[in-house]
Amino acid sequence: MAENTVDTVSTTPATPLTLLGLGAMGAALAEAWLTAGHPLTVWNRTAARAEPLAARGAAVAATVAEAVAANRLLVVCLLDDASVAEALDGVDLTGKDVVNLVTSTPGQARARAAWVTGRGARYLDGGIxxxxxxxxxxxxxxxxxYSGSRELFExxxxxxxxxxxxxxxxxxAGFAALHDVALLSAMYGMFAGVAHAYALIRDEDVAPSALAPLLGSWLTAMTGSVAATAAQLEAGDYTLGVVSDLAMQVAGTPTFLRTAEEQGVSPELLTPYFALMRRRLEADRANGAEDLTGVIDLLRR
Structure with a gap:
């Protein structure tokens, strides 16, 4: 079962570390560690990006091998999983603590963990x-x-x-990536709904700035469904606490589609979800008393 630990920034010992990768995120991480007083060694494929950090006291390594050798704690913030493999290929990781902050899939994180630990290091994966x-x-x-070595994390x-x-x-090791992508997937679903809402008013005498506070407060109010869905999933009872059942919501979907047609807006952001709702209802009319939670089971392969 997942275990959550929340820390807040506090006074820290001057633990030295190495950071590979100085893109926008890597540079921000480097600045934060330097501000907190941690001796920092950095490496970046484009060496010029390290110059501002060198001016602040960071040591700049000429090669990845040199950077890795400088400290036991190694943080990687490169472009992707393939970049990690390329950068660390042939580098001695024996006795190192590798923290990988590259955005990846759960499968990639698990494979990278095996690859790193097989070379004599501890591994921790991260999702920022x-x-x-x-x-x-x-x-x-x-x-x-963070997921992976609890000892390294502690x-x-x-x-x-x-x-x-x-x-x-x-x-x-795959759980950090799993949590990361799960949250971001929900975010993009919200963005899709917001895009559709603004498209509906685009050619009307309704200012986006007037709709914005209404839209924001409505979405905030709807976040209560997140916990309600979790409770239904864990109870195995999709009728638990239902307010607007599936049958009623499916019956209402033509209004949304007709409104989009009237407004000259493509329904393509809504139709996939509406199709899942109908499939769940049509599979067994008894499901009509459920909430929308049953669509989750249709997504599982």
């Missing part, structure tokens, strides 16, 4: 729930999901918390 301007700004609410949790809070979600 923040954009670069949020890093090092606790009030902005940044945090990172030993380095304070230094890892300098740029952003930490949430340890389990020993399975």
């Amino acid at each position: 729930m923040a954009v670069p301007p949020m890093i090092g700004v606790p009030a902005a609410g940044p945090y990172v999901f 030993e380095h949790r304070t230094v890892l918390a300098a740029p952003a809070d930490t949430r340890y979600v389990g020993a399975d």
Whole structure:
């Protein structure tokens, strides 16, 4: 079962570390560690990106091997999983603690964990729930999901918390990526709904700025369904606490589609979900008393 641990930034010992990758996120992480007083060695394929950090006291390594050799704790923030393999190919990782913050799939994270531990290192995977301007700004609410070696996490949790809070979600190295992608998938679903809503009013005498507070407050109110869905899934009872049942909601979908047609808006962001709702209802009319939770089972292969 996933285990959550939340840390806040505090005074930290000057733990030295190495960072590979100085893109927008890597540079933000580097700035945060330097601000917190951690001796930092950096490497980037384009060396010029390290110059501002060197001016702040970071050591700049000429090669990946040199950077890795400098410290036991190694943080990787490169473009993708393939970049990690390329950068660390042939580099001695014996005795190192590798924290991989590259966005990846759960399967890639598990494979990378096996690849790293097979070379004599401990491994921790991370999923960053923040954009670069949020890093090092606790009030902005940044945090990172971590999974993999619990021992590595516990030993380095304070230094890892300098740029952003930490949430340890389990020993399975793929869980950080899984949590990351699950949350971001829900985010994009919300963005799709928002896009459709604004498209409906685009050619009307309704200012987007007038709709925005209404839309924001409505979506906030609807977040209560997140916990309700979890309760139904865990109970195995999709009729638990239902307010608007599936049959009633399916009956209402033609209004949304007709409105889109009248407004000259493509329904393509809505129709896949509406199709799942109808399939769930048509499979067994008894499902009509359920909430929308049953569509989750239709998505599983």
